[in-house]
Amino acid sequence: xxxxLLTNFTIFVMAILVGFAVISKVPATxxxxxxxxxxxxxxxxxxxxxxxxxxxxxxxxxxxxxxxxAFATMNVVGGYVVTDRMLQMFRRRGAPAAPRPDQIxxxxxx
Amino acid sequence: xxxxxxxxxxxxxxxxxxxxxxxxxxGGAAALVAIExxxxxxxxxxxxxxxxxVVLDIVIGAITFTGSLVASGKLMGLSFTxxxxxxxxxxxxxxxxLAAIVxxxxxxxxxxxxxxxxxxxxxxxxLVFGVTMTLPIGGADMPVVISLxxxxxxxxxxxxxxxxxxxxxxxxxxxxxASGAILTKLMADAMNRSVMNxxxxxxxxxxxxxxATAGAGGSVRELGVDDAAIQLAxxxxxxxxxxYGLAVAQAQHAVRELAELLEDRGVxxxxxxxxxxxxxxxxxxxxxxxxxxxxxxxxxxxxxxxxFERADVALVIGANxxxxxxxxxxxxxxxxMPILDVDRARNIIVIKRSMGRGYAGIDNExxxxxxxxxxxxxxxxxxxxxxxxxxxx
Numbered sequence: 001x002x003x004x005l006l007t008n009f010t011i012f013v014m015a016i017l018v019g020f021a022v023i024s025k026v027p028a029t030x031x032x033x034x035x036x037x038x039x040x041x042x043x044x045x046x047x048x049x050x051x052x053x054x055x056x057x058x059x060x061x062x063x064x065x066x067x068x069x070a071f072a073t074m075n076v077v078g079g080y081v082v083t084d085r086m087l088q089m090f091r092r093r094g095a096p097a098a099p100r101p102d103q104i105x106x107x108x109x110x
Numbered sequence: 111x112x113x114x115x116x117x118x119x120x121x122x123x124x125x126x127x128x129x130x131x132x133x134x135x136x137g138g139a140a141a142l143v144a145i146e147x148x149x150x151x152x153x154x155x156x157x158x159x160x161x162x163x164v165v166l167d168i169v170i171g172a173i174t175f176t177g178s179l180v181a182s183g184k185l186m187g188l189s190f191t192x193x194x195x196x197x198x199x200x201x202x203x204x205x206x207x208l209a210a211i212v213x214x215x216x217x218x219x220x221x222x223x224x225x226x227x228x229x230x231x232x233x234x235x236x237l238v239f240g241v242t243m244t245l246p247i248g249g250a251d252m253p254v255v256i257s258l259x260x261x262x263x264x265x266x267x268x269x270x271x272x273x274x275x276x277x278x279x280x281x282x283x284x285x286x287x288a289s290g291a292i293l294t295k296l297m298a299d300a301m302n303r304s305v306m307n308x309x310x311x312x313x314x315x316x317x318x319x320x321x322a323t324a325g326a327g328g329s330v331r332e333l334g335v336d337d338a339a340i341q342l343a344x345x346x347x348x349x350x351x352x353x354y355g356l357a358v359a360q361a362q363h364a365v366r367e368l369a370e371l372l373e374d375r376g377v378x379x380x381x382x383x384x385x386x387x388x389x390x391x392x393x394x395x396x397x398x399x400x401x402x403x404x405x406x407x408x409x410x411x412x413x414x415x416x417x418f419e420r421a422d423v424a425l426v427i428g429a430n431x432x433x434x435x436x437x438x439x440x441x442x443x444x445x446x447m448p449i450l451d452v453d454r455a456r457n458i459i460v461i462k463r464s465m466g467r468g469y470a471g472i473d474n475e476x477x478x479x480x481x482x483x484x485x486x487x488x489x490x491x492x493x494x495x496x497x498x499x500x501x502x503x
Contacts, residue, residue: 005159008272008280015268015281019288031293032396036129038289039260042136044282045267048143048274055150064146071139078132086396 033086040079046072127185130256133263134178140266141171141233147273148229160273165216167269168229169236174262176240181255184244205242211235254297261290333483335492338459339499341483342368343375345422345457349414350381351450352394355428355462356489362401364493365427369403371500381407382414382424382450384432415451424455426476428462428489434474458482461492 026034049072053065144167215232219225247255264286271279342348350365369379381403383394398408409417418424426433433452452458458481476482485492 002159004275005272008275008277011277012268012272012280012284015284016288019285020292022285023289023292031296034289035257035260035293038264038286038293039129039133039136041282042260042264042267042286043132043139044279045136045140045143045270048267048270048276048279049139051274051276052143052146052150056146057150061146061150064142064149068139068142068146071135071142075132075136075139078128079136082128082132 033083036079036083036086040076040083043072043074043076043079046076048072127182130178130182130185130252130259133256133260134175134182137171137174137178137259137263137266139171140263140270141168141175143270144168144171144273145229145233149226161219163269163272165219165229165232167266167273168233169212169216170262170266170269172233172236173240173243174259174266176237177244177262178240178256178259180241180244181252181259185252205239208235208239208242212239254294257290257294257297261287261294264288264290330477331480331483333459333485335485335487335495335499338483338485339496339503341423341457341459342372342377342425342496343500343503345372345377347378347417347421348372348380348423348425349418349421349452349455350379351424351426351429351433351452352381352383352398353427353429353432355430357394357397357428361427361490361493362397362403364490364497365398366401366403368493368497368500369407371497375500379407380409380414380417382411382418382452383408384411384429384448384450411448411450418451418454421455423457423459424452426452426458426460426462427493430462430474433476435479436475452476453479453481456481459485461485461487461489463488 023034046069049065049068052061053069056062056065144164148161148164148168212232212235215228215235218228219232244255264283266283268280268283268287271277271281271283350369352362352365356362356365372379381398383398395408399405429450431437431447431449433450435449435453437447437449453476458476458479460477460482462477462484463486477484485496487495
């Protein structure tokens with residue numbers, strides 16, 4: 001196992017842990033935008049598509065790279081815009097989306 | 111550009127399909143990256159670790175691509191991907207066979223052989239596997255599947271990162287993979303089913319569905335707009351149960367109008383939000399928030415269920431499976447799914463376009479309950495009529 005691979009693997013595991021830590025703190029209300037946001041994030045494969053586009057050297061390579069870039073771009077742009085639209089709906093009311101502690105207390109009494 | 115256009119124009123209710131579609135292209139892109147990388151390098155020596163990641167990337171990416179497309183098609187109600195579970199005779203065997211092809215092909219490549227042909231065979235098998243895996247799963251479980259596939263794509267992207275030695279891809283992919291996995295778990299918990307159960311089992315068995323429909327078939331009481339308005343206006347506690355039908359009809363503003371009217375008359379109005387109302391966790395909250403409905407009135411399921419007994423009227427708007435009392439008994443496809451105790455309310459008004467079935471594909475016993483009055487109308491139209499009728503009182 002090369003050192004490069006080992007480093008990559010460490011980063012991989014660390015990122016997974018961060019992912020778990022972040023998501024477990026998000027309230028259920030925001031899960032739909034969250035899923036959409038995560039969806040948009042993995043559109044980062046666009047970077048990978050660009051890298052293969054740079055190293056492509058035959059017709060098939062160019063074609064594959066083209067499709068990959070088109071797909072990835074759709075993923076990033078679409079995912080981002082959709083997430084933004086969803087979050088817009090929370091923002092417009094001016095009130096926080098998550099219940100504040102006093103509201104929760106109110107509920108317990110009511 | 112295409113992505114931007116669709117994302118801007120699509121209706122809020124079509125969100126899950128769209129997310130799934132974007133997910134599909136993301137997975138597809140990840141698979142393509144790996145294919146191209148493999149093909150362009152196949153002349154020279156490819157180290158074993160690269161091969162492993164390439165294969166993983168292609169397999170996961172391809173499954174996600176077709177799987178997400180099927181999931182998206184099911185939610186859009188396309189005819190070739192019906193939302194009801196599709197059981198092909200021997201379908202399970204085909205799936206297992208495909209999995210075997212993938213595994214054997216991978217082993218062949220791992221032991222040192224280099225063959226683009228085998229790689230493409232694996233790709234094809236994985237693509238078909240995505241279809242056969244998703245097709246038998248019912249529409250009700252689609253959100254969970256989409257979330258799971260989302261997690262898959264993240265993993266595929268991370269694998270692409272390993273292939274290309276690109277740290278950004280690894281980090282982003284792993285983040286999404288992990289968050290997708292935990293989200294999937296949360297959603298499955300909300301429906302009281304395990305992820306494995308959903309992936310393998312389809313939605314209930316054919317025989318179970320038959321047993322559930324036998325109990326239904328009672329008579330349905332139809333209710334006029336004026337009668338419904340009187341019931342609502344002279345009630346003290348009203349619980350609104352919004353469902354997918356409300357979302358489709360974009361009736362969230364009409365609901366708020368009706369609720370405000372009732373509150374002016376001194377009626378206490380609350381909203382019961384099922385965890386998977388509108389097909390994704392929090393989807394309904396987003397819609398109601400858009401209509402400026404005060405957040406404290408939105409109640410989660412566990413919170414509101416004890417209140418149904420004291421409610422004079424439960425107004426069910428386009429919700430179906432999440433209110434089906436059949437879920438309390440074993441032997442029905444929705445068994446074990448937590449539901450809103452709508453049937454405990456003193457009176458029930460259901461606004462619905464028809465007696466059509468929900469995602470689970472079974473009849474709702476709530477509709478034949480003697481306390482239930484059915485108001486057959488499009489959610490927005492029906493609510494507008496109700497508002498007019500309440501005003502006229």
